[in-house]
Amino acid sequence: MEDKKVYSNIDLLKFIFSFFIVMIHTNIFADVNPTVDYIFGNIITRIAVPFFFISSGFFFAKSFEYNKQKKVAGTKTNFKRLRKTEWRIILLYAVWSFIYLFIALSVNYDGWSINNIVDYVITSVVRCSYYHLWYVYALVFACPILYFFMRHLNPKAVAGICISFYLTGVFVNSYAYLLPLQGMTSFFERISGVTGYYLVSNILFRALPLMWLGVFVARHRKKPNKLLCLMGAVLCFGMYFAENIMLNNFSNGKAAGHYLIFSALCVYFVFLCAVQFKKSVNRENGIRLRKMSTVIYCLHVMIQLLLSNYLIPSINSFVLFLLTSIITAGLSVAIVLLSEKRKLKFLKYLY
Numbered sequence: 001m002e003d004k005k006v007y008s009n010i011d012l013l014k015f016i017f018s019f020f021i022v023m024i025h026t027n028i029f030a031d032v033n034p035t036v037d038y039i040f041g042n043i044i045t046r047i048a049v050p051f052f053f054i055s056s057g058f059f060f061a062k063s064f065e066y067n068k069q070k071k072v073a074g075t076k077t078n079f080k081r082l083r084k085t086e087w088r089i090i091l092l093y094a095v096w097s098f099i100y101l102f103i104a105l106s107v108n109y110d111g112w113s114i115n116n117i118v119d120y121v122i123t124s125v126v127r128c129s130y131y132h133l134w135y136v137y138a139l140v141f142a143c144p145i146l147y148f149f150m151r152h153l154n155p156k157a158v159a160g161i162c163i164s165f166y167l168t169g170v171f172v173n174s175y176a177y178l179l180p181l182q183g184m185t186s187f188f189e190r191i192s193g194v195t196g197y198y199l200v201s202n203i204l205f206r207a208l209p210l211m212w213l214g215v216f217v218a219r220h221r222k223k224p225n226k227l228l229c230l231m232g233a234v235l236c237f238g239m240y241f242a243e244n245i246m247l248n249n250f251s252n253g254k255a256a257g258h259y260l261i262f263s264a265l266c267v268y269f270v271f272l273c274a275v276q277f278k279k280s281v282n283r284e285n286g287i288r289l290r291k292m293s294t295v296i297y298c299l300h301v302m303i304q305l306l307l308s309n310y311l312i313p314s315i316n317s318f319v320l321f322l323l324t325s326i327i328t329a330g331l332s333v334a335i336v337l338l339s340e341k342r343k344l345k346f347l348k349y350l351y
Contacts, residue, residue: 008286009274010055015289018296019325020048025132026304026321037317042257043244047237049135049258050210050267052297056139057214058271060085060146070219072151082147089143093136095349096298097129103302104130107309127199132301138207145203146211155219162212166264169205173259177251206259213268217275226276232269240266288336294351295332303327 023045029037063081067073101120109116120129128134149158217223224232240262247255257263280286304324308315315323339347 008280011286011290014293017048018293020045022300027317028321030317046258053210054214054271057211058218061215061218089139097124100130138202141203142207162209166209173256177254229272236266291336291351292332300328
């Protein structure tokens with residue numbers, strides 16, 4: 001019963017953070033104040049995706065059985081669970097990629113043609129179908145890689161690899177721009193345009209280490225008390241805020257605000273708060289919120305583009321956020337509730 005409450009806390013935060021993603025993509029305060037827009041769009045809301053990855057890692061770790069060496073046991077049951085998880089993520093990515101084919105050909109390409117469709121399909125496989133779906137795309141690869149590490153390496157080795165990957169990503173994407181080495185920043189700007197670099201960066205340097213943090217929380221029973229978790233979240237958020245501002249100023253805005261040391265630590269403590277604090281919605285509603293958060297994440301860009309490109313081209317950024325949030329939330333409620341009907345179970349493939 002206690003675990004159910006913990007999970008519903010996580011589900012509630014995932015639902016709230018899904019609207020943070022909407023804030024990012026609609027540039028919520030761009031038409032109000034650039035400074036406020038930066039604080040919300042590049043600092044506060046940037047904790048959302050790391051939280052998603054950590055929660056994915058948490059539930060991923062909870063689904064397996066472990067041996068005496070604290071590795072994932074090499075059983076058929078564990079492999080079946082991995083295969084089930086992998087298939088569910090691939091199917092989710094494929095369904096939404098197909099849906100966004102129609103948007104992509106209208107917005108990102110010069111219309112319908114065989115060449116454009118083939119290009120979209122190839123891009124969906126080797127990079128990512130639509131920009132916001134990179135999170136789901138990264139999970140497709142990060143889950144089996146993390147499983148391999150957890151199956152064959154001891155926990156300390158996995159920790160060392162994942163922390164090293166994350167720090168490499170922080171250096172390459174953020175701190176490298178501070179180094180007084182001629183050509184260093186231009187070098188990273190050039191390689192950032194390479195498809196393979198994005199593939200490695202998003203999966204190995206971001207998704208994998210953040211998922212491991214979720215595994216770390218799931219596998220360690222001894223956790224800080226509520227006060228320490230809350231203090232850690234507040235302190236690390238303050239450090240993350242300062243780190244973000246500092247890097248943005250000294251790199252002339254080139255450093256990636258989502259690749260920071262204290263952003264991961266901040267979200268780690270926020271996640272611990274979700275685990276430690278017991279007040280939450282009931283399990284049934286928590287599961288629904290979890291499903292709704294996935295629908296909101298995947299659907300909102302389509303609603304945003306329809307509003308800003310076709311229905312209300314000159315829409316204010318804040319109004320765009322409100323309308324996108326209201327419409328997307330309403331549709332997510334409808335999709336989740338209708339999917340519970342026997343004849344409409346196919347809607348579950350949307351989450």
